[in-house]
Amino acid sequence: MSFKSPTSDDVFNRWLEKAKGGSIKKLYDMDKEKVSAAESVKNVNKSVIFVAEVETTAKKIDEKPIKHPLTFKKTSDIVFYKPESAQVYANKKSGKVEVPLFDTLKEVKCKKCGGTGKIVCKVCNGKGHQTCKTCKGSGRLKCEKCNGSGALIHEVAVVDKEGKKRKEQLKQNCPECFGEQKTICPTCGGLGEHRCDECKGVGAHHCDECRGAGTLLEFKQAIFQSPKEKEEYAVHAEKRYEFLKKDIPEVMPLVAGIKIKSSAELTKDKIEPILGYYNEIVDKLLKDSKNEFTKLEKEDLVKSPIQMLPLLHLQCEGKKDKKFDIFSIGTEDGFRVLDKGVP
Ligand SMILES: [Zn+2]
Ligand SMILES: [Zn+2]
Ligand SMILES: [Zn+2]
Ligand SMILES: [Zn+2]
Incomplete structure (x- = not known):
């Protein structure tokens, strides 16, 4: 197989056929019939574009449960997806995408x-509740007024028949404890126990994992691998011709290219005989393409054979100083002419 690009005359004449009268007027100032390729095409640059159709939809690679169950509150912040909407969502993302499944x-x-x-x-x-620390659970404290005796002692002076004065003791029921020797503990009001300081009487704390609910929520996430590129085609062109990339989706169905089985064949040995020439620019383009397509092939994202498309760049001139460029993409069996910036 060889590099069968159309001739520059073919390309020019194809352009001329479709060129509008207005354009010809501006570029040549003469009738269309008088315009010739031989006089117009001043220089032809040959190049090549490598193209393959690539997968743009995300591929589901796994489905696994989340590592730790979540509270209802946390779960309510998550957006969930149905299986079909998960696919749509992942298609819009790039790289590895985790999608919670409702x-x-x-x-x-x-x-x-x-x-x-x-x-x-x-x-x-x-x-x-806990045992009262003040009364140690008894509910009663020793009466301080009577020191726990239940009685107060008063003394009176008594003079006997010899005229001697002596003291006589009078015992009184202690009015503080009513003679009962003990008073009610003011801390617990006599109960011997009081509300637990630690839990404020609840007897328990809220579980910090489930916040008291007792249950949590678990769910699975679909793992999608989404291509980084959302373009339908992976395209490699020389830097100076990269602006033509955006025309590729439109021209691809209409042009013929040279099919290359896989990135393994993107080598100087294989390509040089087809091209019939080789230089530094082609070498760099070939290496970049090979790297990129190898990566895409590893991820199983290449959907079509890699195609090598001849690219012709015609540098033309009309009347004095009216320079313009015409491009053709494809082999002589099928090529498309693009006029970029032609008035
Ligand atoms: Zn007392
Ligand atoms: Zn007490
Ligand atoms: Zn407690
Ligand atoms: Zn819990």
Whole structure:
């Protein structure tokens, strides 16, 4: 197989056929019939474009549950997808995409609290109250007024028949404790216990994992591998001709190229005989293409054979100083002419 690009005359005449009268007037100032390729084409640059159709849709590579179940509140911040909408979503992204799947959403018991939602208070052991520290649980305190005797002693002076004065003791019921020797503990009001300081009487704490609900939510995520490029074609052209890339989707169905089985064949040995020439620019283009297509092939994203498309760049001149460029993409069996910036 050889590099069968159309001749520059073919390209020029194809352009001329379709050129508008106005354009010819501006460029030549003469009738279309008098315009000739021989006089117009001043120089021809040959180049080549490598193109392959690539996968633009995301590929589902896995589906796995999230590592840790989430609370209902946290889950409510997540956007979930149905299987079909997951695909649409992933198609718009690039690289590895994780998509939460609504249909896999399920409630699971919280492992930390065993589904109760609570952690029992260690201080009161879940009772909600603790033994009064002031009275140590008795509810009563020794009466300080009578020092726990229940009585107050008063003395009176008594003179006997010898005229001697002596003291006589009078015992009174202690008015503070009503003679009962003990008073009610003011801390617990006599109950001997009070509300647990630690848990404020609840007897438990909210489980910090499930926030008291006892359950969490678990779901699966679909993992998609999405191509980085969203273009339908991977295109490699010389830097100076990269502006032609955007025309590729339109011209591809209409042109013929030289098919190359895989990136493994993008080597000097294979390409040089087809091109019939080789230089530094072609070498760089070939290496860049090979790298890129190898990567795409590894990811299984190449959908068509790689095509080598001859590119002709005709540098033309009309009347004095009216320079313009015409490009052709494709082999002589099928090529498209593009006039870029022709008035
Ligand atoms: Zn819990
Ligand atoms: Zn007392
Ligand atoms: Zn007490
Ligand atoms: Zn407690």
